[in-house]
Amino acid sequence: MALTLMLLLPLLGAVALIAIPGDESPVERWIALGTTVLTALLAVVVVAGRHEVDAPWIRSLGIRWHFGVDGISAALVLLTALLTVAVVVHALAGRIPAGGSGSTFLGCILLVETGALATFLARDAILFFIAFEVVLVPMWVLIRSFGDDHVPDERRSDASGRFVLFTVLGSTLMLVGILFLVHHQGTSDLTELARLHGEGISRSLETAIAGMLLLGLGIKVPLWPVHTWLPPAHTVAPTAGSVLLAAVLLKMGTYGIVRLVVATVPSGLAALSPVLAILGVVGILWGGLACLVERDLKRLIAYSSVAHMGFVALAIASGSDTGLQAALLGNIAHGVVAALLFFVVGDLKEQWGSADLRTVRAGLRDTSPRLGIVLLIGLAAALGLPGLVSFWGEFLALYAAWSPAPDRPAMLLRVCVVLGTVGLALAAAYSLRVARLVWSGEAGRSADGAAGPGVAAGGTGTAAAAGGPVEGMTGAGAVVDARGARWAVVLTLAVVIVVLGVLPQLLLGVSGPDAARLITGAGVLP
Template sequence: MVTASAYLVGALVVPFVAGTALLLGDRVAVPARPLTAHLVALLSSLATGVLVLLTVLERPVVDHEWVPAIGLRLHFAVDGISAPLLLLTAALGIAVVAHARTRLPSGGTPGTFYGCLLLVELGALGTFLTRDAVLFFVAFEIVLIPMWVLINRFGDEHQDRADAAGRFLFYTVLGSTLMLIGILAMVYSTGTADLGAIAAGHGAGMSGTTQVVVATVLMVGLGIKVPLWPLHTWLPPAHTVAPTAGSVLLAAILLKMGTYGIVRLVVAPLPHGFGVIAPYVGAAAVVGILWGGLACLVERDLKRLVAYSSVAHMGFVMLGLASGTRAGLQAALFANVAHGVISALLFFVVGGLKERWGDADLATARAALREVSPRLGFALVVGFAAALGLPGLVGFWGEFWSMYAAWSPAPDRPAGVFHGFAVVAVIGTALAAGYALRVLRIVWAGDRREPHIVDARGAEGVVVGLLVAATIVLGVVPGPLLDTTLPAVSQIVTRVAP
C-alpha cells in the first residue's frame, strides 16, 4: 500500500526527474520534438497535480536526517498556510504547460522550455512544503536559474532580454544573500533549523535586539522577492520580456514564495522583531499601493501595467501582515492566493493579446475586444474587475480585510499610524478602479470593429475559462479558503486586537 509520505515525495520527484530529463535531453542527446516534450511535461504536471492533491488531503510529515554532522534534516509537512499555495502551484503548473502547446515561444528548444517550467514548479512546491530553514533556502533558490533561462532565452525578442534577465538575477541573488544571512543568524541563535520549533519558542535564545536585526535582514531579502516597494524595480522589465508562461509563474507563484517566506521566517518565529519593524513595513506597503496604482494610470505597455498592478496588490498582502492581527494575517493569506488567480488570468489574457497584436502598446488603436474576441474580452473584464477589488470576486476579500486590519491593528502597533495606512490603502483602491477602467475603455470598448483576431479556444480557452470560474467562485464562497488557513493563523498570532 502506498503511504501518504510517498505522495509528498512523489510530488517533488516527478517534476525533478521529468524536468531534468528534458533539459539533459537537449544537451546530451537529440532534442525532443515539440509534441514529445509537451506530452512529457503535461503528463508530469498532471501526475504532480494528483500527488499534490493527495498530499494536501492526507497531510503527511516527512522528517529524515539530511546532513547529520550539522543537524540538517529533510523535513516536509503541510498545514493550512501551505495547502492553498500547493494547490495553486500544481494547478498553474498544469495550466502553463497545457497553454504552451499552441503558443510555444521561440528562442530555444522545447525540451529546455518545458524542463524549466517543471523545475520552477519543483522549487515552488519544495518551498511551500519544507519545515527546515536551510532546506527552505535551497528550495527557494531552485527556481532562480530556470526562471532566468525562461526570460533570457524565451522572452520577447523585440525587447532587451539580457537586461531584464540580468536585473532579475541581480536582485534575486541579492535578496537570497540577505535571506541566507538572516537564516544562518536565526539558526545559530536558536540552535535549531526546525521552523516549527523556532516559531513555537517565539525566537527563544535571541535577544530583542537580535530579533530586530535578523527580522530586518530577512524582511529586506524577502521583500525583494515579494516585491515590496522600493525593491520592486526588477519586476516590470521581467514581466514585459518574459513569455506568457514565465509571467504567469513569476506573478502567481514566485511572488507568493516571498510573502510565504515572510510568514514562515519572520512573522511566526520572530514576533518581537517583526513587531518593531511592522510600521515601516506597513509604510512601504501603502507607498507601493499608491506607486503601483499611479504607474498603471500612465503605463502604455499592457504587460508592464499588469506587473505594476502586482506591486500594488502585494502591498495589500504586506499591509495585512504588518497589522499583527488574526484578521490581518487571514487577509494577507487570502489576498496572496487571490492575486495568484487574478494575475494568472490577466497574464494569460494579456499574453495572448500581445501574441495576436504583435505588441502590447495601449497607444495603438485596437478593435473592440468585446466585438472581435468576446471570450477574451469577458475574461479581461473579470480579471480587471477582480483586480480593483469588486465585491463578489476573489480580489475583494483580501483587500477589504487588509484595510480593516490596518484600521484595527494589534495593541503593540501605533494605532494612529495604521489608521493613516488604511486611508492611503482606500485611495489605492480608487486608483485601481481608475486604471482598470482605462484599460477596459481602450481594449474592451475600443473604437472600431476591425481587424478581427482569433478568440480563445482549445487549451487557451479552457485555461482562461477555469481561471475566470475560480475568480468568481472564490469571490462568492471565500469560506473554505479562510477555514483552511484559520487553525495555522491562530497558532501564529499570539496577540489579537479586540
C-alpha cells in the same frame, strides 16, 4: 510516499526534458503534460491528508529532510501544482516561444514548479533557502532565452540580469538572517523555531534578524522601492514565465515573511511594522499611479502586482491573526487574478505583436468577445469588486490594519488604511481605463493621450478618427477568439475567481486555525 513523489516527479520530468535534444516533439508534450497532471493529483492527496516526511539529511549540521503541509501552505501548494498544469496546457496549445528548444522551455517550467513546491513544503530553514534558490536559474532562462522576440536582445539581457542581481541580493540577505536565527536558537527546524517564537533572543537582535529577513524577502515580494526588477521582467518574459513569476514566485516572498519572520521573530517584526506598513501603502499608491499612465499592458499588470502585494504587506504589519489570514488570502487571490490577466494579455500580445495601448485596435467586444469577457472579469477582480476573490484579501487587510494587535502603532496603521482606500480608487481608475481601451476599442478618442492620430506604436493601424484602418478589423490584424485548451484555461480561472469571491470560507477555513496558532507561537505542525 505521495509527498516524496510529488517533489520528485517534476524534477525527474525536467531532467528528462532538458536531456532531450532538438525541438518540440509528441514525446516531450506527453512528458510535460503527464508529469504536471500527476503532480497536481498528488498535490491534492498530500493536502487532503496533511502528509509529512521527516528524515536525517546533513547530520553534522542538524539539517533534516523535512517537508510537510499545513493550513498556511496548503492553498499555495494547490495553486502552484494546478497553475503549472494550466501553464503547460496553454503553452502546448500554441507556439513554444523562439529562443531555444521546446524541451528546454518545458523543462524550465517543471524546475520552477519543483522549487516552488519544495519552498512551500520545507519545514527546515536551510532547506527552505535551498528550495527557494532552485527557481532562480530556470526563471532566468525563461526570461533570457524565451523572452519576447519582438524586443531587442539587449532588453532581454537587461531584464533577466536585473532579475538575477536583485534576487541574489535578496537571497544573500535572507541567508544571513537565517544563519543568525539558527545560530542563536540552536535549531533550523521551522516548527521548533515557531514554537520558540523568539524566546531567548534579545529585542535588538530580533529586530536585526527581522530586518535582514524582511529586506531580503521584500525584494522577492517585491515591496517598494525594491520592485524595479519586476516590470522589465514581466514585459520581456513569455506568457508562461509571467504567469509563474506573478502567481508563484512572488508568493514565495510573502510566504517566507510569514514562515521566517512572523513565526520566529515576532518582537522584531512588531518593531519594524511601521516601516513595513509604510512601504506597503507607498507601493499601493505608487503601483496605482504608475498603472494610470502605463502604456504597455504587461508592465501595467506588473505595477498592479506591486500594489496588490502592498495590501499583503499592510495586512502582515497589523500583527493580528485576521491580518495574517488576509495576507494568505490576498496571496492566493493575486495569484489567480494575475494568472488570468497574463494568460489573456499574452494571447493578445501574441496576435497583436505588441501590448502597446497607444496602438489603435478594434475592441475585443467586436473581434473576440470571449477573451474580452474574461479580461473584464480579471480587471474587475483587480480593482477589488465585491463578489470576486480579491475583495476579501484587500477588505480584510484594511480591516486588520484599522484594528491592529496591541503592540502595533494603531494611529499610523489607520492613516495607512485611509491611504490604502485611495489605492483602491486608483485601481478602479486604471482597470476601467484598460477596459475602455481594450474592450471598447476607443483608444483613438482617448482623452488621456493613450493614443491618437499617427501615434500608433508597433501596430498596423492608425487612429480611427483619422479614417485609417483599425488593427484587429483587417485580416492580418484580426484577433482570433479564445478556443480549445486555451479557452478552457482562462475560463477555469475566471470561475475560480468568482467561486472564491462568493465562498471565501473555502480558503479561510483552511488557514484559520493554523494562522491563529502561528501568531501565538504554538507552532503549526505537530
